[in-house]
Amino acid sequence: MNELAQQDYEPPLGLDFSSIEVVLETNTAENSLFSTTEFPTSDFNVISPETEKFRAKYFPFTTEKQWNSWRWQVQNSYANFKKLSEVLDTSDIDDVDFLAKSRKLPLRITPYYASLFYGNPSGNALYKSVVPNKLELVVSPGEENDPLHEESMCPVDNLVHRYPDRVLMLSTGFCSVYCRYCTRTHMVEKDKKHYGIKAWEKSIEYIRNTPAIRDVVISGGDPLTLPDKHLEFLIASLRSIPHVEIIRIGSKVPMVLPQRITNSLVKMLKKYHPIYMSIHATHPDEITPEVIEACTRIADAGIVMGSQTVLLKGVNDSVEIMKNLMHKLLKIRVKPYYIYQCDPIPGSSHFRTPVTKGLEIIQGLRGFTSGYAIPHFVIDAPGGGGKIPLLPEYYQGRDGNNIILKNFEGKTFTYYDPI
Numbered sequence: 001m002n003e004l005a006q007q008d009y010e011p012p013l014g015l016d017f018s019s020i021e022v023v024l025e026t027n028t029a030e031n032s033l034f035s036t037t038e039f040p041t042s043d044f045n046v047i048s049p050e051t052e053k054f055r056a057k058y059f060p061f062t063t064e065k066q067w068n069s070w071r072w073q074v075q076n077s078y079a080n081f082k083k084l085s086e087v088l089d090t091s092d093i094d095d096v097d098f099l100a101k102s103r104k105l106p107l108r109i110t111p112y113y114a115s116l117f118y119g120n121p122s123g124n125a126l127y128k129s130v131v132p133n134k135l136e137l138v139v140s141p142g143e144e145n146d147p148l149h150e151e152s153m154c155p156v157d158n159l160v161h162r163y164p165d166r167v168l169m170l171s172t173g174f175c176s177v178y179c180r181y182c183t184r185t186h187m188v189e190k191d192k193k194h195y196g197i198k199a200w201e202k203s204i205e206y207i208r209n210t211p212a213i214r215d216v217v218i219s220g221g222d223p224l225t226l227p228d229k230h231l232e233f234l235i236a237s238l239r240s241i242p243h244v245e246i247i248r249i250g251s252k253v254p255m256v257l258p259q260r261i262t263n264s265l266v267k268m269l270k271k272y273h274p275i276y277m278s279i280h281a282t283h284p285d286e287i288t289p290e291v292i293e294a295c296t297r298i299a300d301a302g303i304v305m306g307s308q309t310v311l312l313k314g315v316n317d318s319v320e321i322m323k324n325l326m327h328k329l330l331k332i333r334v335k336p337y338y339i340y341q342c343d344p345i346p347g348s349s350h351f352r353t354p355v356t357k358g359l360e361i362i363q364g365l366r367g368f369t370s371g372y373a374i375p376h377f378v379i380d381a382p383g384g385g386g387k388i389p390l391l392p393e394y395y396q397g398r399d400g401n402n403i404i405l406k407n408f409e410g411k412t413f414t415y416y417d418p419i
């Protein structure tokens, strides 16, 4: 089978997948990920007015059908500065070797996502979160490649078993967009697309042989960059294990590549309920008509969505931005779930806020908006201690048979609670 044919080949379920393992290097923009014959088949059909202007200006010969194909979006993503400079002012990044010198987190931005901040985006929140910055070269104390020590908690490759009853399966090392603060930089740094069916076998076997596991999170990289049939093979394999109660998919795709949420994808997913989806959302500007359509399709398929947001300096570190984001998420049926303190990966200090900033944001939400709009603020403990929730000081202490409480307005109350 030649290379292109291999890339296009989606095997029917039930085949022996070990013979069709494909790991595809995608480090250059020139590499072909998909056959052009696949582009016109998408059933996604929303292009917002601002994005349409971008398409008309930079892709005048691209049809709406092509633009709405997630494969076209991945194929045409910006994966080097030269290409990115066609649509963005990258003049402040004057070092051509920058990416080679950096900590090797690749550059990849879908044309759709670039359409949300093209032109002269200085100070734009979405731009800052995905366009490389020279500050990435500054490595500060306490930063490390795998700050959560996930690799030491893998009983088999790419399966993290940190908590007693759940596991995290790192299903691919590829993302359609690379976030500059990614906790899994060490995993996605090669920008490889895995058709890793053989690589999943040991993980599936481990889960099958470990009855305590009732919850499997499929993450990566981004699992929604996998073709439907590969994803279905994985989900169907997990669903066939009696003690696996719920399957969760962790993804940023609905925010950066909403075209991926085809009717055929959600039709496949709904066969394997209960399925949950944790959606990585960064800023209210991400909630476009395209994203609304994608989340509507997911919700209508009965998939429960929660959000995960990394708190980032200069991007979303204010009560107003976070409140706006949480409100917009609730409106599209995504329950705000976590705000994370940014993990200390190398070159991330320009993104990190003091921990008190997260507490200030929770304090600014609690009492001032619906309880449903309030996520947990957590620190993923360095070294693999797991998520630790942090709360503002509502509990002030004890005074004899009373405890002292502070409400959202800062008023103090005494609550009778005999010892």
Ligand code: SF4
Residues within 6 Å of the ligand: 174, 175, 177, 178, 179, 181, 182, 183, 184, 185, 188, 220, 221, 222, 251, 252, 280
């Ligand atoms: S989508 Fe997730 S895994 Fe991919 S770069 Fe962003 S944070 Fe990392």
